[in-house]
Amino acid sequence: MAIWLSRSRKIAHFLNPKIAYFLQPEDFSYKIHVNYVNSSSFRTLSGENFRSPHAFLDNSATVSALQRRCRRPESTRAGEQVETRYSDDDYEDENQAMDFPGGRVSFTHEMKFISEAADKRIPCYRVLSDDGYLIAGSRFEQVDKETAVKMYKSMVTLQIMDNIFYEAQRQGRISFYLTSTGEEAINIAAAAALTSDDVILPQYREPGILLWRGFTLQEFANQCFGNNADYGKGKQMPIHYGSNKHNFFTISSPIATQLPQAAGVAYSLKMDKKEACVVAFTGDGGTKQFRSDGVVVKGQAYGIRSIRVDGNDALAVYSTIRAAREMVIHEQKPVLVEALSYRVGHHSTSDDSTKYRPVDEIEHWKTARSPLARFRKWVHKNGWWTDDEESELRGSIRKQLLNAIQVAEKTEKPQLAEMFSDVYDNLPSNLHEQEKSLRETIKRHRQDYPTDVPL
Amino acid sequence: MILVAYGRQVDCAYVFGEDVGFGGVFRCTTGLSDRFGKQRVFNTPLCEQGIVGFAIGLAAMGNRAIAEIQFADYIFPAFDQIVNEAAKFRYRSGNQFNCGGLTIRAPYGAVGHGGHYHSQSPEAFFCHVPGIKVVIPRSPQQAKGLLLSSIRDPNPVVFFEPKWLYRLAVEEVPENDYMLPLSEAEVIREGSDITLVGWGAQLSVMEQACVEAEKDGISCELIDLKTLIPWDKEKIESSVNKTGRLLVSHEAPITGGFGAEISASITERCFLRLEAPVARVCGLDTPFPLVFEPFYLPTKNKILDAIKSTVNYYSSYDKSSPVHQHTLLEKNHLWIYAFNALDRRVA
Structure with a gap:
C-alpha cells in the first residue's frame, strides 16, 4: 500500500524537520502505484491533515511516495475504507498483523515514529555504593575472602604498574605507554568471573586480565622494552601484549577489529563443545560514536541480550560477567555487557586529554569515583584487609616493578x-x-x- | 596553514576527520574550526569507512570535501569506499556524477617508534586503482602547492603526508595562494651518472646519499615524482636517457611497491640505453617492525651502496666467472653495453 505525500512545504513542516530528508521526492517510480489508492484518499488526506486541499492535484508532478517509510496519518478516510474493505473475517487477522520473515508484526493505525532517544536512559546495575556499602536488595554473586583479596591486590598492582611504566616512558626508557587507570574494576572483576579457559580478544586497555591469569610483572616489562624475552619478539609497540598460554590473543592497535573475530572463536568453541566462552573487549572508540544511549541499546537492535553495569563497581562487574558467562555457555547465545567507566588517564603517552575534557571531571573520576577506593572500602569493612597490608603490598609491588624494569632493560634485544x-x-x-x-x-x-x- | 589559504577563498570546502575539530593529532588543523566554524571543520566518529563515504557524498554534491584519515595505517577500513566507490564514481555513471572534490589526507611513513600500525606506507595499494590520483609532497612548501592542486583537481585524490616531516621540516612557505602542478615530476638535483627517483620523506634520505656520492665523483640526478598516479613517465625517461642508470627508493616493502612499476616502465622505454639493472632500495618484505625499524628502513648508506654498484656495474663484472661468461654470451650483453657507451659519446 502506498502512502502519498507532496513536496508541499506544509507537509515537510507537519513532519519532524529531522526526517525531511526522507521526504525529498527523488524517487518517482512509485507514481505508478497510484491505482492502489482510490481518489477519495487524496481529498481526505489533504483536506483533513494538511489543510491544503489541492496540494496533490496542483502539484501532481512532484508527488512522491514513502512506501514502507511512513505510516498513514491517524484519521484518514482512506485508512477507514481499507479497514472496511477487509473487515471480512477471513481478512481480520491479516489486517491486524502480518507474518513477516523473522516473526509476526502487528499493524497499527497510528503513524508513530520511534523516538531517537528513549525517555529514560537504561539504568545501570550496581551492587556497592560509592562508600563501599552493599546496596540494600541488590542481587549479586557472593565473593569469598580469598577471591576478594586477590581481586583487590590485582587492582592495586595494575594501578602501580601503570604509574611506573608511565613514568618509564616519560623518562624515555620505553617508547610508548597507555594506562588502564579508572578501569581497574572492569579488568580485574571480569577476569575473576571467568575461567582461564575462556578466550580473551582484548582491545588494549585490559592488561588486568593477563595479570589475573598469572602474566608476571617481568613479562609485562619485557614486552614494553621489546627485549628477547618478549613473546612478541620486539615487533610491536609497548602494551601490545599477548599470551597463548593465558588464552589472551595478541593486541592489535586498530579499533574493534577483534569483534567479528570473536564470533569465529565462539563458533569454534561451540562446535568443539568446550565449556568456555570468548570475551571481546572494546571501548568508546569502538562503541560510542553515535548519539545512542551508549552501546547497550544496540543489543536489542542486533538481537543480542544486553545489560548496563557500573564498571567502577567490582562486585557488580563480577556478578554480571558470571551470569553472562552462564548464559553464553549454557544457552549458546551471545551477551553484550556495557560497563560504564571513565578513562582517567590520557589516551596514551601521545595524548593530552585536558585539551578536550575538563580537568575537574578527570579529578572527580580519579578520586570520588575510583573503583579501587570503593572496592577497598568493602573489603576493609569485611575485615579482610588492613592499612598495614595495604602499605606493605604497595611497597612490595613497587619494588618488584622497579626490579622488573631493570631486568627488562638489561635483557638483550631480540636477534x-x-x-x-x-x-x-x-x-x-x-x-x-x-x-x-x-x-x-x-x-x-x-x-x-x-x-x-x-x- | 594550507587549509587556511584554501578555506579563505572557498565556502564550499569542508575539513573533517577524527579529532580534526581539536586541531588533529598532528596539529594540522589547529585553529581552523575557530576560524571557519564548526560547520565547516569538524570531528567525525572513529569510522574511516564512514568518513570517506560521507566525503564522497559531500563531494558528489559539488563541494570540496577534505577528509583526514588519522594515520595511513587506518585507511584500510575505507578501502572499499575509495576503491569501489570514489574511484569509479565518474566511470560507472558515464560522467553523470563525479566526486572530484574529494581529497583524502593521511599521514604515512616511519616515525621512529610507530611499530606496525603507525608507520606504514600504503601508497602502492592506491596506485593500483584507476580513477584516483595519488600525491605525496616532500616538504611544507610543496605540501601547500600540491594540496591546493589536489583539492581543486576535478578528480578524487589520496594525499599522503610524510609524518616524519611534521616535526622536523622547517621551510619558508609563501602566504599567497599557489598551486603546484600534479603529474609533473621535478628534478631537484641535476646529475649525469645516475637518476634517483623517490617521493615524500624518502627524498631527504636520497639527497644525503647524492651528496655523499658526489664526494666519490658520482653525479646523481634526483627526481621528486610528487604525483604517483598518473606519473610523469616522460621526465624520468628523459633523465634515464641522459644518465643511463636508474635507482628508485621507497619505504614501503619492495615487493609490489611502486618502484616495481617505475622499474618496469623505464626498462620498457630505455632498455637499450640502460647500463645497469634498475636498482630498488626499499623497505623489506616484513610488516613494519618496532625494535628493528633502523634495519628495515632504506637508509642513506643502503642507497649509496646501490648507487655505487649501479654505476660500477660493468667494471665490477667478474669476467672469469663461468656463470657470467655464459650470461654474456647468451644475452650479448657486452655488445649492448658497447653500443650504449658509444651512443653516449656520440651524444
Whole structure:
C-alpha cells in the first residue's frame, strides 16, 4: 500500500524537520502505484491533515511516495475504507498483523515514529555504593575472602604498574605507554568471573586480565622494552601484549577489529563443545560514536541480550560477567555487557586529554569515583584487609616493578633474525635474500645500526 | 596553514576527520574550526569507512570535501569506499556524477617508534586503482602547492603526508595562494651518472646519499615524482636517457611497491640505453617492525651502496666467472653495453 505525500512545504513542516530528508521526492517510480489508492484518499488526506486541499492535484508532478517509510496519518478516510474493505473475517487477522520473515508484526493505525532517544536512559546495575556499602536488595554473586583479596591486590598492582611504566616512558626508557587507570574494576572483576579457559580478544586497555591469569610483572616489562624475552619478539609497540598460554590473543592497535573475530572463536568453541566462552573487549572508540544511549541499546537492535553495569563497581562487574558467562555457555547465545567507566588517564603517552575534557571531571573520576577506593572500602569493612597490608603490598609491588624494569632493560634485544621470522611459518626465498643482503650492508655500515640488537 | 589559504577563498570546502575539530593529532588543523566554524571543520566518529563515504557524498554534491584519515595505517577500513566507490564514481555513471572534490589526507611513513600500525606506507595499494590520483609532497612548501592542486583537481585524490616531516621540516612557505602542478615530476638535483627517483620523506634520505656520492665523483640526478598516479613517465625517461642508470627508493616493502612499476616502465622505454639493472632500495618484505625499524628502513648508506654498484656495474663484472661468461654470451650483453657507451659519446 502506498502512502502519498507532496513536496508541499506544509507537509515537510507537519513532519519532524529531522526526517525531511526522507521526504525529498527523488524517487518517482512509485507514481505508478497510484491505482492502489482510490481518489477519495487524496481529498481526505489533504483536506483533513494538511489543510491544503489541492496540494496533490496542483502539484501532481512532484508527488512522491514513502512506501514502507511512513505510516498513514491517524484519521484518514482512506485508512477507514481499507479497514472496511477487509473487515471480512477471513481478512481480520491479516489486517491486524502480518507474518513477516523473522516473526509476526502487528499493524497499527497510528503513524508513530520511534523516538531517537528513549525517555529514560537504561539504568545501570550496581551492587556497592560509592562508600563501599552493599546496596540494600541488590542481587549479586557472593565473593569469598580469598577471591576478594586477590581481586583487590590485582587492582592495586595494575594501578602501580601503570604509574611506573608511565613514568618509564616519560623518562624515555620505553617508547610508548597507555594506562588502564579508572578501569581497574572492569579488568580485574571480569577476569575473576571467568575461567582461564575462556578466550580473551582484548582491545588494549585490559592488561588486568593477563595479570589475573598469572602474566608476571617481568613479562609485562619485557614486552614494553621489546627485549628477547618478549613473546612478541620486539615487533610491536609497548602494551601490545599477548599470551597463548593465558588464552589472551595478541593486541592489535586498530579499533574493534577483534569483534567479528570473536564470533569465529565462539563458533569454534561451540562446535568443539568446550565449556568456555570468548570475551571481546572494546571501548568508546569502538562503541560510542553515535548519539545512542551508549552501546547497550544496540543489543536489542542486533538481537543480542544486553545489560548496563557500573564498571567502577567490582562486585557488580563480577556478578554480571558470571551470569553472562552462564548464559553464553549454557544457552549458546551471545551477551553484550556495557560497563560504564571513565578513562582517567590520557589516551596514551601521545595524548593530552585536558585539551578536550575538563580537568575537574578527570579529578572527580580519579578520586570520588575510583573503583579501587570503593572496592577497598568493602573489603576493609569485611575485615579482610588492613592499612598495614595495604602499605606493605604497595611497597612490595613497587619494588618488584622497579626490579622488573631493570631486568627488562638489561635483557638483550631480540636477534636480528627475528625481524624476518614469523612473517610466514617459514622464511620464503625473498626474505632469505633480503636478510642476507641486510647482513652485508650492516658489515659495511655498522655505525648505522643499533648496537643493542644482536646480529 | 594550507587549509587556511584554501578555506579563505572557498565556502564550499569542508575539513573533517577524527579529532580534526581539536586541531588533529598532528596539529594540522589547529585553529581552523575557530576560524571557519564548526560547520565547516569538524570531528567525525572513529569510522574511516564512514568518513570517506560521507566525503564522497559531500563531494558528489559539488563541494570540496577534505577528509583526514588519522594515520595511513587506518585507511584500510575505507578501502572499499575509495576503491569501489570514489574511484569509479565518474566511470560507472558515464560522467553523470563525479566526486572530484574529494581529497583524502593521511599521514604515512616511519616515525621512529610507530611499530606496525603507525608507520606504514600504503601508497602502492592506491596506485593500483584507476580513477584516483595519488600525491605525496616532500616538504611544507610543496605540501601547500600540491594540496591546493589536489583539492581543486576535478578528480578524487589520496594525499599522503610524510609524518616524519611534521616535526622536523622547517621551510619558508609563501602566504599567497599557489598551486603546484600534479603529474609533473621535478628534478631537484641535476646529475649525469645516475637518476634517483623517490617521493615524500624518502627524498631527504636520497639527497644525503647524492651528496655523499658526489664526494666519490658520482653525479646523481634526483627526481621528486610528487604525483604517483598518473606519473610523469616522460621526465624520468628523459633523465634515464641522459644518465643511463636508474635507482628508485621507497619505504614501503619492495615487493609490489611502486618502484616495481617505475622499474618496469623505464626498462620498457630505455632498455637499450640502460647500463645497469634498475636498482630498488626499499623497505623489506616484513610488516613494519618496532625494535628493528633502523634495519628495515632504506637508509642513506643502503642507497649509496646501490648507487655505487649501479654505476660500477660493468667494471665490477667478474669476467672469469663461468656463470657470467655464459650470461654474456647468451644475452650479448657486452655488445649492448658497447653500443650504449658509444651512443653516449656520440651524444
